[in-house]
Structure formats: structure tokens, C-alpha cells
Amino acid sequence: MTTSTGPRARITPSFVVATLALVAASGGAGYAAGQVTSAQIKDGTIQSRDVADRTLGGVDVRDGSLTGADLRNGSVARAKLDHRCDTGQAKLFGGCVPLRSWGPSSHQAAIDDCSRRGGRLPTTLEVRWIATHDEFTWADGNSGNYEFTADYTAEYPLTPIGIDQLGFTVQNSSGQLFWHHCVVD
Numbered sequence: 168m169t170t171s172t173g174p175r176a177r178i179t180p181s182f183v184v185a186t187l188a189l190v191a192a193s194g195g196a197g198y199a200a201g202q203v204t205s206a207q208i209k210d211g212t213i214q215s216r217d218v219a220d221r222t223l224g225g226v227d228v229r230d231g232s233l234t235g236a237d238l239r240n241g242s243v244a245r246a247k248l249d250h251r252c253d254t255g256q257a258k259l260f261g262g263c264v265p266l267r268s269w270g271p272s273s274h275q276a277a278i279d280d281c282s283r284r285g286g287r288l289p290t291t292l293e294v295r296w297i298a299t300h301d302e303f304t305w306a307d308g309n310s311g312n313y314e315f316t317a318d319y320t321a322e323y324p325l326t327p328i329g330i331d332q333l334g335f336t337v338q339n340s341s342g343q344l345f346w347h348h349c350v351v352d
Contacts, residue, residue, distance in 0.1 A: 257302065260293050262286060262350040267304040268314060270346030274327040277315045277347040286351035288317035291328055291336075297348055298332045305332045306346035313337055313345040 252263035269280060281287050289297065294316045297303045306312030310332035319325040320338050329340035337343065 256351070259296075260289060260350045262352050264289070264297065264303075264348055264350055266302055268306055268346040268348050270306065270314075271312075271344040272347070273344060274315050274341055277345070280347070281349035281351075284349050284351050286349040288315055289348055289350050291316040291318045291330060293350065294330050294348070295334060298330070298334070303348070313340065313343065315340060315345050315347045 252258045255267070256263040256265050258264075270277070272280065277288060294314055298305060298314075306314055313329040313331050316328045316330060318328045320328060326339040326341050329337040329343060329345045
């Protein structure tokens with residue numbers, strides 16, 4: 168009785184090399200991806216382009232580190248994850264306040280200036296606080312000059328309030344040219 172098994176399969180050297188290359192390529196990438204840890208990443212080197220969209224959640228961001236400006240247009244990717252003030256600014260009143268003031272300008276121009284900088288005029292209480300701290304430059308260095316506040320008088324017509332470094336106020340500063348600080352987000 169004769170049996171026929173057909174042609175016998177041969178393992179060639181090129182088949183062995185191709186198989187080893189396939190195993191190395193698929194296993195090597197998985198090994199490398201599983202081995203990178205946060206300890207191996209230098210602080211400050213990961214950029215928003217390195218993070219896939221919609222992969223970070225609330226637990227990944229330090230509480231209080233994002234501002235309203237960071238979340239505008241749903242773009243957390245551009246958010247400042249570590250909110251620090253620039254050189255020449257102090258962290259105050261929920262934002263950063265430049266140590267120097269700008270002006271003189273009209274009240275509306277001061278509002279517009281702060282808005283362009285991503286901020287707002289400080290309130291009367293905040294301006295009074297700034298006036299009592301020497302690290303801030305008041306107006307042009309003259310304590311008798313006035314700075315605008317974000318506040319308005321309580322009676323009609325509502326008019327913007329200005330204040331000098333000694334605490335004296337001008338209840339209708341709408342027609343005046345005063346200095347201003349901004350609270351920047």
C-alpha cells in the first residue's frame with residue numbers, strides 16, 4: 168500500500184527572516200509604549216499638540232488652574248495649565264495685575280485697554296489696595312493723580328469713579344483723563 172502526502176512544505180531562510188521581522192516590529196512598539204512613564208518626561212516638555220484631543224479630563228487638571236479665558240470656545244488645548252503671572256505682574260484679585268499703570272486715557276479707553284489685555288478694570292476696593300502697596304507704580308508716580316475704577320456712582324446718572332493714591336474720589340470721572348491698572352485673567 169502506498170500513501171501520498173503531496174509536496175512537503177519547506178521553511179526557507181527568507182520565511183524565517185520575514186517572521187522574525189514581523190514579531191520584532193509588532194512586539195517592539197508595544198514594549199516601548201508600555202515603558203514610558205511620567206518620571207521619564209522632563210517637566211514642561213509636553214505641549215498641547217502632544218496630547219490627543221478630548222483625552223484630558225477634570226482629574227488631569229489642577230483645581231483653580233484654569234480661567235474663563237482658558238475655556239472660551241471649548242478649547243482647553245490652549246489652556247494655561249500652570250497659571251503664573253508674567254514678569255512685572257503680581258498675582259492678585261483672581262488674576263494678574265501689572266505693577267505699572269497705563270494712561271492717561273478716557274474711562275472707555277481704559278475699559279477697552281483692559282479688555283484687549285484679557286482683563287478688566289479693578290474695583291474701588293482693589294484700586295485702594297493697589298494704592299497702599301509700594302511695589303505698584305501709581306499713575307505716573309504722582310500720588311495726586313487719579314486712576315479709574317470699575318465702579319460707578321449709585322445715583323443717577325451712573326458715572327465712573329476715579330480715585331487718587333490718598334483715597335480721595337472723583338464721583339464723575341467720565342470726562343476726565345486718568346490712569347488705570349488692569350486685572351488680567
